[in-house]
Structures are given as C-alpha cells and as structure tokens.
Amino acid sequence: MKNKAIKKYVLWGVFVVVMLVGFLWPLPNYIEGPGDASNLSKIVKIQNHPDKRKGMFMLTSVSIAQARPFTYLYAKLNPHYSVESDDSVTAGQNMTEYDKVQHFYMESSINEAIYTAYKHANQPVRRTYNGIYILNIERQSKFYHALRVGDVVVKVDGHHFKSSTGFVNYVKHQRVGQKLTVTYRRNGHNHQVTKRLIQIAGHRPGIGITLTDDVKVKPKVPIKVDPGQVGGPSGGLMFSLQIYSQLTNRNLRHGQKVAGTGTIDADGNVGEIGGIDKKVIAAKRNGAKVFLAPYLKPTKLILKYEPGHQTNYQLAKQTAKKYAPNMKVIPVATFDQAVSALSKE
Secondary structure, three states, rough: OOHHHHHHHHHHHHHHHHHHHHHHHOOOOEEEEEEEEEEHOOOOOEEOOOOOOEEHHHHHHHHEEOHHHOOOOOOOOHOOOOOEEHHHHOOOOOOOHHHHHHHHHHHHHHHHHHHHHHOOOOOOEEEEEEEHHHHHHHHOOOOOOOOOOOEEEEEEEEEOOOHHHHHHHHHHHHOOOOOOEEEEEEEOOOEEEEEEEEEHHEEEEEOOOOEEEEEEEEEOOOEEOOOOOOOOOHHHHHHHHHHHHHOOOOOOOOOOOEEEOOEEEOOOOEEOOOHHHHHHHOOOOOOOEEEEEEEEEOOOHHHHHHOOOOOOHHHHHHHHHHOOOOOEEEEEHHHHHHHHHOOOO
C-alpha cells in the first residue's frame, strides 16, 4: 500500500509539472489568432455629435501572445491560429519598445482618421508636423546609446523640416563619419546629442534609425477616441468611417454590423495590413454582415518575385467563403470608395 501511495504521488507530481510546463514555459515564438471586434461608437465620442444610427462599425484586432507548449500545439491544429517567429512580430525589439511603437501606430492612425473624416465632412481641422518619431535604432549606429525608441527628432544641425523627407534628404547629403547634432524630444523635454554618421544601405550616410512622421491633428469640434489596449495602425479606415458618420449623421450602416480593417493616410488612401484572415474570423464571431478589406493592386514586380501573392481583399474573400459564407467582403482602396460602397448597401 505504501509503494502504491508513493507511486500515486509521483504520478501526480509529474502531471503537475507537465501541466505547469505546458501552460507556463515560454517559447521563442508568438501565437496570432482572431482578436475582438469592438463597437466603435463606444470608443469614439464627438461633442454634440452622438451616434444615432442603428447597427455598428467594428474595430477588428488580432490577438498576440507568447507561445507556450500547449498553445503552440493548439495553434498548429487550429486553422484560425498561426505560430510566428519573434523577429516577424517584434522586429527584434524588446516588449517595452514593441508596445511603445504599437501605441504610436495607433495614435497615428487615429490622427489620420480624424483628419480624413473631418476634411470629408467639411469640418475645420488642423494638421501639425512635429518631427521624426524613432521606431528602431540599429546597433551599429553611433547614436544607439543616446537615442531611444519613442524619441522625436525635431532638428538636425539646428534645422527643422516640414516632413521626414526633408530630414532624410539633409542627412544623405552629408558625409559618412561626419558629426551631426540631433535635437530630440523625450518625455516633453528637448535634448541634444552629437555623434558621427554611419554608412547605411546604398553606401550613403545615415543616423541608423527607422523613422516615421510624428503628426498631430486638432479639430475645431472636440473629439475623444479611446482604443483601450489595442495597438497598431490597422484601425485607421474604420475609425475614419465612424467619425465621419457621426459628424454627418449619414446612414452608412443601414442597421448592419460593419467590420473591416486597413490603414488610412491624410489623402484618404487605404493601406494593407497583416492578419486579415484572423480579423474576418473575429468579425464573424461578433455577427458582422459586411467586411471592408483593403485592395492594393499588386505590381508586376511583386508578382514576379511572389507568384502566389494574395491581396488583403483576396485573402479576406477566401476566408469568408470558407468560414463566413453569409458575410459580404468589399474591396476598398480609398475612404471615398468605402463611403460609396456602404451608401449602396
């Protein structure tokens, strides 16, 4: 009896260890799957412009979590989930930097959505360029230990430019090894650092950073947009449609749940994103009847090097046909196309 009891406890101990390892042991991968499809009327608040129309615009997302042995196995067996490498998700950044960049992308997408929607609704809105937002810093950069992801470069050698193009053009006309003084903003305070330029792609001089424009908008009619913990740039299109429909009170949804995805720029162009198949599943789970998918016609060069290339629209259409046959997938390349297509629904 004593031996049986010991064996029983050993087996239970092994079982507990296996379960703990299976659920808690981190792997060098990430699991991506369908996220949520949130009601945008709960996220967007515009002074004196409530959302009075039936139906809803939905912000779709992709869930991302570090892989564990059990979730890894589940993702391999479930067609709606995928196992992604660390580099493909975080681009080599630590999670603090990654979260900061994703938050910036979300703020940028909201700003561009506000600008696009207010402009199309003939409402006053001002767009201000603040400088270069640093998305990543190469380890070989002389500025690596001085600048951080999230800093905003406002001047180089005392010069301020009206776009990132101006900054880039100025730097590339200098010499490799030449000293450059960067004025940057961190936590609301300006700092300066002087280092030498390195040689980057194309044998030209550079600081060694990945950058994007830091733009802020200020509309006359006050607006608050709170996306919660959702990050990334892919909500731009849906934010712009929600804001526009509230400003104009146009009936674009016709009582339906309308989901979708895609970036938006100041000219109203819709850009492609990742994980659209998972967003279609998230939309389906939350009852969406219409899904707006970015469509960017592939160039001959892309088709040459990627013969099996699928556009966002093609992948969304294929996913809906298999898993959500009652959902209508609409291709859109611009904000105007999205408004026009919804007006006909």
